[in-house]
Amino acid sequence: MLFETKFTKKWFSVFMTLKKDVVIIGAELAGLSLANGLEKIGVSYAIVEQKPAASASGAGILIHPSGAVALETLGVPFPGNDREWCGLTEMRFGSPRNDSIVKVPIGEVGRPVISVHRRKLHEILLTNLHTETVFFGCHVDSFASASPVRHHISLNDGTEIDTALIVVASGANTALRTDLDQPKLINQSSQMVWRWTVDASLPSQTGYELHDGQWRLGVFPLSEKQCYIFLAANRMSLNEAKQIPPSEIMARVGRFGPIGEQTANANFTGTNVLLHAIFQGPVKWEGNNEEILIGDSAHPMLPNLGMGGSLAFEDSATLVSAIRCTGLDRDAIVQRLTQRTRRVKALARQSSMYGALAHLPGNLLTDLKLHSLRLAPSFFIRSSQRRLYSEFYKAMERS
Template identity: 25%
Template structure:
């Protein structure tokens, strides 16, 4: 508890994913007593890689987790964009970026990141599993959350960090339906080596084709995280036993090592998800209740900013709630005002990027590739300075 605070206040956080854990750490650091409620029976042990750009690493530094991420993740030392058959379009100046922003970008397994955040939160953290939210009510002084098992939680603040299908958000007056992106994603992890992409450098490449693309990057410990984004109708099932063959057939003849790294993946480890976002909403708060991360601003993964924006949310939220005497509804409105425009811009830019990278129109692909070759390396850094150069 911070000096000068006479009595800690109680906060409830719904969802123990990356956003929820970061929120619990940030609020705890400001003297709040926090209870995390997670619908799953434990921290999920499946997942894929997550990219942490400079803005995410700076947020993790403030949360006390950056050193562990650097030790257990892999730096992105190479970041290429290629055509489907391997012609180089862009060799991003990762060293220049690291110097400019004071840190490299990293990639880490999502489960590892969650374990690190739990470790930072500490063994005494109040994390309750198998807690499926039914709904919430509030009055002038407190919020009450009700769960499927009949239990209730009471606090002066409730944060919905429960993802793109947020139960907390359903009671907000303004909502927005899920919007299918037009593509589905396959994600896998393979033990694999390629001399062109050495482990000590890290990183890798993306290859862009006609309505599909493939990403390859080091995850550490000799592992490669790879993803495939494939234009597709919504809701087509891809059973686990068929996903590897789907990836192999989709990317047959593409730039090597794509087929080889897919072939090296364990069949039952490949994940498949349709990708969604929502049109931005203009209100994230309702009295003593606020939304955070994907619950507030679900975005497509094309800029690699979903986790980073949740981390930024958590830090700003805690800053707005620093004082024990804070008017909580007013503080939450301040949080919304400080975060809304930036997060909305990231949502829209991610959607725009999807149109660029997933297009199937030959003329558009020709123009896109030609422009990418013409842009100097320093301009590639400058284009995203507003995004990855940001610090809360």
């Protein structure tokens, strides 16, 4: 700017400041789904993403019926007409000696659990948006409250944004959340999960989870020729997990019987083995700087139920519904989100309990728990499935 002074710089900033109703921190699944919903109801937004370009981190993801309903509510055309996904209606639980000790129905009638590559889902969410509202390769340098109902955000590229709401949707370890410090957690025991995708064919409506006491192998079809794989270990630190070479990971997978051997010998597709340390934290809808938290930022959860993605989409649908009903009233929105606390905490407890049961040590306990599950009445299993989703459905009906 010619003849720039403090005065001219201040007024240039005022006139060049973008005005948006909502600023979303993070262009992962939670942030993009929220943006889709905001576009549907005509609320302006901007997304700030540190990555230099659109990309999805991870391998496969499971979308439960409640997550699919949330995406429909948000105006997302999912799962679409192509076959780059599978609808799962059955889970088979077993051991290295028998991969089908018990068969459990999953999903609901007419609504299976969708198994899809994160990259595909990310693509659907992003394609449905006006991408000029996404600032890639940027992060928040500073923000301040301009008034009780407006906030001013400065990005590292010089962009200035005036907004009513700041929503953090960038994961459990976002820079805006100070109570989860990754360096402090690096030696803490938690659940370690290795994830990848391979060329392999399995029945398109069936997922597998095999237990050997210490380790747990999950295999889910993503299409007719591709599968999503996870290998989970309980009570291990990130430092310990990083010491395990890829060859040993594949060797452990190969010990899980025929399915493990098929998986270990299959070709990788599009992603190497990704290691994630999963830490379950408290439910917290409000950040330290007036921001609203959703998804993993609000409730990092162990992935034992495969509900993390669906809960993030439920958060987005709840937030959009709150904005539609109450406007950009932050306190009213937080109150709506807080009503989800009981559901989220209950699922977190179930996830922790299931993880503990899944990793009971020794072959005897592994077989005993699986055979006990096989004896469970079918009506009990079905009612348990319905309870996973019913509270969200009722909340959406009330809104």
